[in-house]
Amino acid sequence: MRFLYMLCRNSLGAAGLLAGLVATAAAAAPPAAPATASKPAIAADAAAVLERMAAYLKGLDRFSISARETRDEVLAYGYKLQRQQTANMVVQRPDKMRVEVEGDLKVRTYVYDGRTLTILAPMQGVYAQVEAPPGLEPLLNGLLNRGVEMPLIDMLLQAVKGNLAEGVLGGRLVGTSRVDGIAVDHLAFRQATIDWQLWVEQGARPLPRKLAITTRHEVGEPQFTVVLEWNLEPDIDAGTFAFSPPPGARRIGFEGDAAGASP
Amino acid sequence: MSARAAHGAQLPWRVLGLAGAIFAAGMLVPAHRAEGRAAAGGARMATASVGAANRAAVAPGRPTQLPATPGGDRRPADRDAGWGWYAGYAYGSAGDDGRQPADDRDIDVEGVAAAAAAAAVAAAVAPPAPPAAGTVVYQLQPGCSTVERNGAYYRYCGGVYYQEQFEGDRLAYRVVDP
Numbered sequence: 001m002r003f004l005y006m007l008c009r010n011s012l013g014a015a016g017l018l019a020g021l022v023a024t025a026a027a028a029a030p031p032a033a034p035a036t037a038s039k040p041a042i043a044a045d046a047a048a049v050l051e052r053m054a055a056y057l058k059g060l061d062r063f064s065i066s067a068r069e070t071r072d073e074v075l076a077y078g079y080k081l082q083r084q085q086t087a088n089m090v091v092q093r094p095d096k097m098r099v100e101v102e103g104d105l106k107v108r109t110y111v112y113d114g115r116t117l118t119i120l121a122p123m124q125g126v127y128a129q130v131e132a133p134p135g136l137e138p139l140l141n142g143l144l145n146r147g148v149e150m151p152l153i154d155m156l157l158q159a160v161k162g163n164l165a166e167g168v169l170g171g172r173l174v175g176t177s178r179v180d181g182i183a184v185d186h187l188a189f190r191q192a193t194i195d196w197q198l199w200v201e202q203g204a205r206p207l208p209r210k211l212a213i214t215t216r217h218e219v220g221e222p223q224f225t226v227v228l229e230w231n232l233e234p235d236i237d238a239g240t241f242a243f244s245p246p247p248g249a250r251r252i253g254f255e256g257d258a259a260g261a262s263p
Numbered sequence: 264m265s266a267r268a269a270h271g272a273q274l275p276w277r278v279l280g281l282a283g284a285i286f287a288a289g290m291l292v293p294a295h296r297a298e299g300r301a302a303a304g305g306a307r308m309a310t311a312s313v314g315a316a317n318r319a320a321v322a323p324g325r326p327t328q329l330p331a332t333p334g335g336d337r338r339p340a341d342r343d344a345g346w347g348w349y350a351g352y353a354y355g356s357a358g359d360d361g362r363q364p365a366d367d368r369d370i371d372v373e374g375v376a377a378a379a380a381a382a383a384v385a386a387a388v389a390p391p392a393p394p395a396a397g398t399v400v401y402q403l404q405p406g407c408s409t410v411e412r413n414g415a416y417y418r419y420c421g422g423v424y425y426q427e428q429f430e431g432d433r434l435a436y437r438v439v440d441p
Contacts, residue, residue, distance in 0.1 A: 074307040083308075108432055119432050128429045144318045147431035149311060157314045167317040194316045215310040222309035250409075250416050255430045 042171035042189075049173060049185045050198075052206040054162035062092040063159075064234035065152055069103070072222030080220055087151035090234055091159070095135050096241040101151055110150055111243040112139055118243040119148075126252045127245055136160045155208060155228065167191040176202070179209040179227060193217060205232075393423050398438040400425070412441040 042050070069085040085103025090096075095114035101107060109120040112132060117139065120127040132139050137160045143150055158164045165171065174186040177199060184199040199210035213224040245251070310316050394400070407420035418425040418436060425436035 069311070071311055072309045106432075110432070119429060121429075121434055124427070124434060126427050126434070140314075144312075144315055149315070149432060151311070153315070154313050164313055167313075191316070193319075194310050194313065196313055211313075213310050213313060213316075218309075219307060222307065224309040224311045250427075252427045252429065255428050255435060 041168055042165060043173060046171045046173040046187050049187060049200050049206070050165055050171075053200050053208060054158060054164075056206045057155075057159040057208075058162055060093075060159060060232060062090075062232075062234060062236065064088065064090045064231045064236075065155060066229040066231070067152055067226050069151060069224070069226040071224045072220070074218070074220035074222050078220060080222065085151065089152045089156070090236060090240055091136070091156065092236060092241070093136070095139075097136060097139070097156070098240050099150055099152060108150075110148075111241060112136075113241045113243070116243070117142075120243070120245070120249070122246060122249075125246070125249045127243075127249055128252050128254055129243075130254060151226070152228075154211065158208070165189065180229070182209060184209050205230075393421075394438045396438050396440050400436050400438075401433065403436055415441065417441055 040047070065088070067087040067089070069087060071083045071085065073081045073083055075081060083104045085101060085106070087099060087101045087103075089099045095112070097110070097112040099108075099110040101109070107121065107123050109118075109122065111118045111120070114134060115132065116129050117132040118127055118129045133142060136156065140153060140157055140160060143153065154164060168189045168191050171187060171189040174188050174197075177184050177186045179199050179201075183202045185202055187198045187200065189196050189198070193216060195214040195216060197210075197212045198208055201207045201209050207230050208228060209230075210225070210227045212226075215222050215224075403418055403420050403425060407418045407425075410417055410419045410424075412424070415426075417439065418427060424439050424441050426439045428435050428437060
């Protein structure tokens with residue numbers, strides 16, 4: 001309902017909003033009205049934007065992203081803190097990746113050289129390594145399965161698999177907006193537990209420039225936002241994807257590993 | 264200093280005194296409770312990934328080599344663990360890098376500091392027993408050292424040894440008896 005409300009408000013203005021409310025009220029009146037089941041989940045114009053973006057991202061052999069993130073944390077008594085984080089990601093297909101995260105709650109470096117994934121916590125001076133499957137797609141699956149909350153994982157998933165919208169129940173093109181001065185298409189999606197919005201650059205480079213996720217069914221409906229700057233011709237140093245531990249860093253294990261820390 | 268300036272200077276000091284009292288009340292909260300809150304830190308964080316939400320929807324009980332991050336969006340049952348939603352405090356979760364220790368900040372939205380102080384005093388009378396081996400915490404109190412035992416390194420705080428480990432990309436500390 002609220003999704004309809006939002007879409008009506010955005011696409012048709014106040015008159016449309018009223019009409020939409022009347023329409024939804026009317027639709028809600030009969031006990032069974034599964035009219036939406038036959039409609040495509042994502043409107044054609046929104047799907048077209050997504051497809052253009054997916055095709056473009058899949059064609060990128062290497063890129064870097066600089067991201068500014070905010071993430072709400074809901075405290076007792078309804079206070080909502082906004083946590084900030086910056087992330088820089090460098091990707092080189094088919095099997096190289098480096099992500100550096102610096103935030104209020106977390107500082108991490110993730111390095112994947114095609115064989116090994118390393119996670120470094122520089123402030124504690126510890127890192128862990130695990131043998132990783134070859135290729136970015138299995139790596140991402142492994143990260144998601146293990147609950148690694150790596151920033152920009154959505155962008156990488158979209159670039160590698162192109163299935164960001166797999167769980168979407170409904171999607172619409174809201175209209176045109178601007179992110180960092182660049183004209184973008186504004187898309188809105190709803191799925192089971194989250195609503196999300198995506199802003200995709202218009203023109204020859206259909207890159208995602210902003211993502212916002214609203215967590216529904218959570219007290220305070222906290223939001224996550226990320227604004228992305230892309231570099232499609234990054235200077236990649238020779239050592240970017242090779243991990244060398246900082247002086248004094250200790251190698252530790254993952255939960256469940258038998259081995260303790262070693263020097 | 265003129266009388267007027269001196270008078271003007273009093274107000275900030277009063278405010279500071281109040282802030283100090285609130286701060287002190289926060290510091291008195293015993294470490295194990297701070298850890299309890301930190302353990303569930305991120306419990307009410309916004310979902311940060313569409314892919315992760317999809318994964319959780321597709322396979323909520325998927326067996327994994329490494330369990331999902333506690334308190335994350337994947338384990339709803341754990342959301343309130345240790346957070347004390349109705350307890351008399353209103354803090355953020357501590358960053359696991361200890362950048363913003365939970366007890367350094369007080370957002371005293373509804374005058375809860377007094378309740379926290381009362382609870383702290385009550386707790387101070389009966390200090391908690393040291394955590395049992397196998398207990399996992401997500402933040403250590405300040406002043407821990409790194410020690411070597413039998414070729415392995417541990418964090419050592421107040422007579423307790425902790426083994427550092429990653430849970431996903433989150434740092435955890437497991438109480439061990441090396």
